[in-house]
Amino acid sequence: MKGGSVARLDNMSGDNGAGGPRRSRQAPLLVAPGDDLGDSGEYEAGHGVLAINGRLRALKQGRMNNRGGTVSIEPRRTSYVPRPSDLVIGYIEGCTSNIWFVDIGAPFNAILPMSLGPSKAEFGGIRKVLDIGDAILCRVQEVEENHSSVVTMKGMGLRAIRAGTVEEIDPHLLGRLIGRGGNNLRQLKEETECRVVAGDNGRVWLDGDLDGIINARDRLNALLTEAKIEEFGGEV
Amino acid sequence: MGGYGDVQCIDENGIRLDGRTKDEVRPVSIETGVVPVADGSARIRWGLNDCIAAVYGPMEAHPRKIQRQDRAVLDVRYNMAPFSTTDRIRPGFNRRSREISKVTAEALESVVLTELYPRSKIRVEIEIICAEAGTRCAGITAASVALAHAGIPMTDMVVSVASGKVHDIVVCDLNKEEDNYGEADLPMGILPNTGELVFLQMDGDLSPDQFQEAWDYNMEAAKVIHEEMVRALKGGGE
Numbered sequence: 420m421k422g423g424s425v426a427r428l429d430n431m432s433g434d435n436g437a438g439g440p441r442r443s444r445q446a447p448l449l450v451a452p453g454d455d456l457g458d459s460g461e462y463e464a465g466h467g468v469l470a471i472n473g474r475l476r477a478l479k480q481g482r483m484n485n486r487g488g489t490v491s492i493e494p495r496r497t498s499y500v501p502r503p504s505d506l507v508i509g510y511i512e513g514c515t516s517n518i519w520f521v522d523i524g525a526p527f528n529a530i531l532p533m534s535l536g537p538s539k540a541e542f543g544g545i546r547k548v549l550d551i552g553d554a555i556l557c558r559v560q561e562v563e564e565n566h567s568s569v570v571t572m573k574g575m576g577l578r579a580i581r582a583g584t585v586e587e588i589d590p591h592l593l594g595r596l597i598g599r600g601g602n603n604l605r606q607l608k609e610e611t612e613c614r615v616v617a618g619d620n621g622r623v624w625l626d627g628d629l630d631g632i633i634n635a636r637d638r639l640n641a642l643l644t645e646a647k648i649e650e651f652g653g654e655v
Numbered sequence: 656m657g658g659y660g661d662v663q664c665i666d667e668n669g670i671r672l673d674g675r676t677k678d679e680v681r682p683v684s685i686e687t688g689v690v691p692v693a694d695g696s697a698r699i700r701w702g703l704n705d706c707i708a709a710v711y712g713p714m715e716a717h718p719r720k721i722q723r724q725d726r727a728v729l730d731v732r733y734n735m736a737p738f739s740t741t742d743r744i745r746p747g748f749n750r751r752s753r754e755i756s757k758v759t760a761e762a763l764e765s766v767v768l769t770e771l772y773p774r775s776k777i778r779v780e781i782e783i784i785c786a787e788a789g790t791r792c793a794g795i796t797a798a799s800v801a802l803a804h805a806g807i808p809m810t811d812m813v814v815s816v817a818s819g820k821v822h823d824i825v826v827c828d829l830n831k832e833e834d835n836y837g838e839a840d841l842p843m844g845i846l847p848n849t850g851e852l853v854f855l856q857m858d859g860d861l862s863p864d865q866f867q868e869a870w871d872y873n874m875e876a877a878k879v880i881h882e883e884m885v886r887a888l889k890g891g892g893e
Contacts, residue, residue, distance in 0.1 A: 449883045449889040449890075449891075451803060451807045451812065451884070451888045451889060452766075452808075452810070452811060452812055453766075453801045453809070453810060453811030453846065453847070453848040454848070454885075455848060467808065471810070476810060476811075478768065478808040478809060478810065478846075479803070479807075479809075479855050480803045480804065480806065480808055480888045480889075494806045495804075495806065496694065496695065496805060497806050498712075498713060498806065526701055526712065526713040526714050526715060526772060526775045527775075528715070530839065550838065561827075564773070565724065565773050565774055566772070566773060566774065566775070568857050569832070599878035653749065
């Protein structure tokens, strides 16, 4: 029952195989919640890290990164937490006379007021515009302290999704899907001849002909499997 | 805590019924990702104990009266399967499972950063598939790993282990016979990185020296189990 070596900034050196602060293409330093990551003096606590009594402590399971003096953890799993201006794909879950409730994959449903809907709707007749179960591409307009959020469909490209399919991935893997400067996403679009829209909540809209969608979906799954293996130090 | 009968749980050489010495822990193995539809899950096999924990959320807390405006609530449900022991257990909640659910939630609340998810609920389901002894400890440990696997931010993981007294000898990690016929047991929830305590119960009587001895056994056992928890999270499962 030997555990993996605990990643600490102050015990990393060439001698113990850690090779100093991480550069890309080195073996990932995996951490578990509670792992001590070293002295907080020189480093700042980033995502998934908390400074407690002058020491940095991991809060999540994942891969430790040290970029520009900020130590953060790229978690293995995340749940989506909405932020203003996020582009998200949601499903209509319910409605009142003038408000839709939208499942955006966050702990709480967002609301879409009639005034921010895709087209003019009559009071009491909003289900004629968007019905329960419909998928929409929308943007987070406002997030309150208690995590309630408001989404809008007023904006360029925001619409009801009437064609194609929606796939889901973990939000923290979006960076890998999009790639540096959007390279991976552009390549995916070109090679599958599909419209691909990646929402910040980890939902990806694929639209095109059937073969293209199937191809894009397979590539998406392959990319994510590869990312997961890579994250945890296996061979790709 | 029986104390009755004439069951010899430990011999004159200090060897217990299952062949362990008095400071030895039962074999522990943990795997993650055993419930694919859950946000996080873990299975622990600890001696003959077999326990699965699954975590869902954070999600909107229902009914609304359980919501807290400044933090999430942990909704823990501990249950023993009817077939988990030799005597069939009547399905459903009972006083024991309510108590264990409550102490488990309180132990886990001390490490989970609930304030990051106001008005939310994190659902933790613990199911005992096979019970030997120390199922509450197995449940808390499995729930800890499942929470970490679900990506819930927490300052440490809780390791729970119980030591106790059999024929006036303090032994580590009680098995079924020791639990049934022993004189005392001391389950503890330990934060292995800091050595802090988040949960402690005691059933039976221990002298201050025996209490200290049981405490030390638990602290040492926690390190062994924590290594396995970390191994499961860093390398195992989906």
